[in-house]
Amino acid sequence: MMDKATRLKVALQKSGRLTDNSLDLMVRCGLKYSRGKDQLMCYGENMPLDLLFVRDDDIPDLVQQDVCDLGIVGLNVIEEKRLAFQAKGVQPLFDQLMTLDYGKCRLSIAVPDGVEYKDARSLHGKRIATTYPNILARYLRQRDVQAEIVTLSGAVEIAPRLGRADFICDLVSTGSTLLANHLWEAETILESQAAIITTPVPVSAEKQDWIHRLTMRIDGVQQVKE
Ligand code: ATP
Ligand code: ZN
Known part of the structure; x- marks a missing residue:
């Protein structure tokens, strides 16, 4: 269950404007989860995917440091952090996977x-x-x-x-x-608007597979809502 090599870890905002929509998106993608005792994490029961709840400002750093494979956060925070990392000469940098239809x-x-x-x-x-x-x-x-x-x-x-x-x-x-x-x-x-970022560190083929599956499901969910 806690296998870092195979389970995707996704950082979400703990409590704020992006929280409900982000959790709702995961559920619409089919995720069934159980809450950890500390309220810090949720564990996927039917997908190898766990959620970590943090302040939105910490999400780019957690993804950049490869603590999380994915993170959902506003482009405003993403862009600000990207520029800050670039100014410090940090590379490679986290990547932007896709934008989401909320948090505008x-x-x-x-x-x-x-x-x-x-x-x-x-x-x-x-x-x-x-x-x-x-x-x-x-x-x-x-x-x-x-x-x-x-x-x-x-x-x-x-x-x-x-x-x-x-x-x-x-x-x-x-x-x-x-x-x-x-x-x-x-x-x-x-x-x-909200967007998903991914770790700069190459992930295993299994994880890549689940990232791909997740993006396909998100595309499906967002098309239904249009
Ligand atoms: P945290 O405690 O996680 O640091 P916060 O107070 O920084 O929370 P929120 O106010 O919950 O953050 O906003 C989170 C994100 O929601 C913003 O960074 C932005 O991308 C988006 N957002 C959408 N509408 C607004 C708005 N009217 N004002 C501020 N942020 C908004
Ligand atoms: Zn914040």
């Missing part, structure tokens, strides 16, 4: 009410608060804009009111959080 949101530049914004050049010389410094830095670099990135671990939307930043770069889905914080969405810098 966008990473956008948001501006305080009453402040003007025309295009990326409006950011020149300003401070922008974000939890995605690498994605934002790439965006600014590509547009030749110099700005100060203020990296925060959370509560980015209140940074302008606290005087810590002029603009923010944060995730948006409905825009209600922005509205509540007197901000408006000026520009999208990344469209995001």
